[in-house]
Amino acid sequence: MIEVRDLVKRYGATTAVDHLSFTVQPGRITGFLGPNGAGKSTTMRLILGLDRPTSGSALIEGKPYRDLPDPLRHVGALLEARAVHGGRTAFNHLLYLAQTQGVPKRRVQQVLELVGLQPVANKRTKGFSLGMSQRLGIAAALLADPRILILDEPVNGLDPEGIVWIRDLMKALAAEGRTILVSSHLMNEMAVTADHLVVVGRGRLQADMPVAQFIAQFSGSAVLVRSPQLETLRAAVAEKGWQCTPSGQEGAVVVTGTTAPELGELAAARGLVLHELTPQRASLEEAFMELTREVGQFAHRAPGQPEPADAPVPGQYAPPSGQPDAGFTAPGAPGAGAGQPRGGNDGGH
Amino acid sequence: MSTITDTRSTLTGLTPLPPASGRAGFGGALRSEWTKIRSVKSTVWTLAAAIIISVGISTLGNWGQASHTSLSAADLARRDLVQRSMFGIMLGQLVMVVFGALAITSEYATGMVRTSLTAQPRRLHVYFAKLVIVTVIAFVVGEIISFASFLIGTHFWATKGVDLSLSSHGALQAVIGGGLYLDGAALLAFGVGAALRHTAGTITVGVFLLFVVSIIVNFMPDSWQADIDKYLPANAGGQVWATQHTADVGTAFGAWAGFAVYICYAVIALLAGLLVFKRKDA
Numbered sequence: 020m021i022e023v024r025d026l027v028k029r030y031g032a033t034t035a036v037d038h039l040s041f042t043v044q045p046g047r048i049t050g051f052l053g054p055n056g057a058g059k060s061t062t063m064r065l066i067l068g069l070d071r072p073t074s075g076s077a078l079i080e081g082k083p084y085r086d087l088p089d090p091l092r093h094v095g096a097l098l099e100a101r102a103v104h105g106g107r108t109a110f111n112h113l114l115y116l117a118q119t120q121g122v123p124k125r126r127v128q129q130v131l132e133l134v135g136l137q138p139v140a141n142k143r144t145k146g147f148s149l150g151m152s153q154r155l156g157i158a159a160a161l162l163a164d165p166r167i168l169i170l171d172e173p174v175n176g177l178d179p180e181g182i183v184w185i186r187d188l189m190k191a192l193a194a195e196g197r198t199i200l201v202s203s204h205l206m207n208e209m210a211v212t213a214d215h216l217v218v219v220g221r222g223r224l225q226a227d228m229p230v231a232q233f234i235a236q237f238s239g240s241a242v243l244v245r246s247p248q249l250e251t252l253r254a255a256v257a258e259k260g261w262q263c264t265p266s267g268q269e270g271a272v273v274v275t276g277t278t279a280p281e282l283g284e285l286a287a288a289r290g291l292v293l294h295e296l297t298p299q300r301a302s303l304e305e306a307f308m309e310l311t312r313e314v315g316q317f318a319h320r321a322p323g324q325p326e327p328a329d330a331p332v333p334g335q336y337a338p339p340s341g342q343p344d345a346g347f348t349a350p351g352a353p354g355a356g357a358g359q360p361r362g363g364n365d366g367g368h
Numbered sequence: 369m370s371t372i373t374d375t376r377s378t379l380t381g382l383t384p385l386p387p388a389s390g391r392a393g394f395g396g397a398l399r400s401e402w403t404k405i406r407s408v409k410s411t412v413w414t415l416a417a418a419i420i421i422s423v424g425i426s427t428l429g430n431w432g433q434a435s436h437t438s439l440s441a442a443d444l445a446r447r448d449l450v451q452r453s454m455f456g457i458m459l460g461q462l463v464m465v466v467f468g469a470l471a472i473t474s475e476y477a478t479g480m481v482r483t484s485l486t487a488q489p490r491r492l493h494v495y496f497a498k499l500v501i502v503t504v505i506a507f508v509v510g511e512i513i514s515f516a517s518f519l520i521g522t523h524f525w526a527t528k529g530v531d532l533s534l535s536s537h538g539a540l541q542a543v544i545g546g547g548l549y550l551d552g553a554a555l556l557a558f559g560v561g562a563a564l565r566h567t568a569g570t571i572t573v574g575v576f577l578l579f580v581v582s583i584i585v586n587f588m589p590d591s592w593q594a595d596i597d598k599y600l601p602a603n604a605g606g607q608v609w610a611t612q613h614t615a616d617v618g619t620a621f622g623a624w625a626g627f628a629v630y631i632c633y634a635v636i637a638l639l640a641g642l643l644v645f646k647r648k649d650a
């Protein structure tokens with residue numbers, strides 16, 4: 020179990036982590052979700068004792084990370100896949116880690132086999148693709164059979180096949196009762212991977228709940244309705260206190276704040292003709308944007324800092340209900356949304 | 369990369385580890401640091417370069433001086449030929465600075481230090497394990513350089529009728545001292561590197577302390593020079609690989625007193641490095 024208690028981390032004027040508290044339970048995958056610059060990597064570094072918190076604490080099985088007698092057997096971490104010395108072979112990279120706490124040498128071969136890097140074990144990591152580096156990072160994390168895994172954006176740079184592989188691996192590890200904290204800035208990826216979500220924006224906790232609850236709570240329902248008597252229908256809808264938004268289609272609107280049966284009944288009561296009545300679910304990605312939107316405006320820019328290119332731009336996204344059903348099909352497709360090319364790790368440090 | 373098909377087995381096919389056996393201790397840190405340093409070519413090349421450059425320059429210098437001098441054997445014997453035979457150390461020390469710097473700054477250049485400190489979060493273990501490995505390697509390489517330089521040099525001076533050997537007055541101490549001096553240069557750079565976390569900056573500071581400072585002092589008024597000169601790292605440390613410590617070089621320090629002053633610079637750098645390594649965010 021990982022416990023984060025009222026954690027604060029400031030870098031000069033930037034508050035990267037702002038009174039964050041949550042726990043990560045064993046036996047499930049906890050998705051640590053937030054836009055770039057939300058403080059996910061910083062939180063992970065604080066958990067691992069790499070950075071000193073400004074205040075608050077992070078505990079692993081009740082202890083600060085530094086007090087773990089043999090940390091690799093408790094926690095496997097993947098922070099930045101590129102953080103290896105390019106002149107060293109994959110084997111030697113894992114060997115020096117193993118030697119810190121007497122992990123047998125053959126274990127190095129075995130984890131390399133597990134991640135599929137056996138053929139390049141004796142190659143220097145300089146020539147590795149980002150995907151291969153990610154696999155090496157996973158191998159390092161699994162080296163000493165840890166009960167807890169902390170993975171910072173592990174699907175970055177992986178091809179769709181690699182993404183499915185890592186997702187299955189995490190699920191299997193969680194099923195064995197391990198504790199898994201995996202960060203991502205992609206809601207859709209988390210929707211198909213995680214069981215539980217911890218959502219952060221601007222260093223603050225935005226949500227901490229099961230994925231299903233998150234979906235139910237944050238992706239508001241809406242109904243697409245098509246009618247030859249659209250103006251009359253609009254008036255009726257307004258009377259009820261529901262909202263009409265343009266659907267982008269001729270003769271149809273999207274009504275939010277209601278359900279298809281309610282809207283159908285209203286139309287029948289008023290004697291209005293309907294040509295279409297389709298329930299819509301907003302995409303999860305939109306729900307996530309919505310949730311982090313008001314903080315997103317400030318989240319990425321410390322004074323004098325340029326805004327990261329792929330940060331969500333406030334106001335660019337319609338409210339959850341305003342868009343046709345896109346998000347709910349996307350997560351099912353392997354690697355949806357996660358396979359976009361991204362330049363290395365997210366910047367910021 | 370399509371080798372993974374059976375993900376269901378996850379870790380079950382792997383060797384069960386012995387039950388968690390206590391601590392990631394200092395022994396493990398030492399083994400780990402030894403693996404780190406021997407498994408990158410840059411270290412091996414730097415050390416090879418140190419040996420080739422130092423011994424090469426010593427050899428050239430001794431050959432040139434021995435074959436062009438018009439002094440008699442008796443006059444030559446009054447000079448510190450032992451130190452001259454190891455002249456290459458003047459350049460070798462700069463390569464040792466690079467070695468000492470890289471031993472720590474390369475971890476910051478790649479960000480690998482975070483992986484290292486995740487495996488061993490007790491930072492003093494990591495720092496001292498690195499320090500021990502750097503000290504031992506730099507000592508061995510330093511002694512190879514000083515002994516090889518000296519032994520090659522004796523052949524050239526023998527052609528001039530000067531009988532120089534390890535049993536000559538002060539020679540053994542000076543030759544061992546040559547290796548120690550080089551070790552000190554590596555340690556100074558290691559400490560500065562831990563404090564600065566930046567390769568080029570560390571090498572610059574190292575070169576400044578060992579070289580440039582002496583040049584600057586040369587431009588000072590003579591009366592100041594007399595006071596400051598002997599405390600400069602290169603001058604103080606230079607006494608331990610010399611056989612004469614008199615007015616010759618304008619210093620009053622003996623071999624070991626000079627070496628102690630020299631090592632003080634390294635110790636100050638190492639303490640500064642330790643504080644930064646221990647306290648600052650990785």
Ligand SMILES: Nc1ncnc2c1ncn2[C@@H]1O[C@H](COP(=O)(O)OP(=O)(O)O)[C@@H](O)[C@H]1O
Pocket residue numbers: 030033034035053054055056057058059060061062318319320321365366367368
């Ligand atoms: N070492 C650091 N020094 C200064 N600012 C930092 C440092 N690390 C992170 N930050 C800042 O803290 C904020 C959170 O960054 P980060 O934890 O990397 O976010 P995420 O991983 O969620 O993208 C950003 O504004 C980033 O610029």
Ligand SMILES: [Mg+2]
Pocket residue numbers: 056059060061171365
């Ligand atoms: Mg990050």
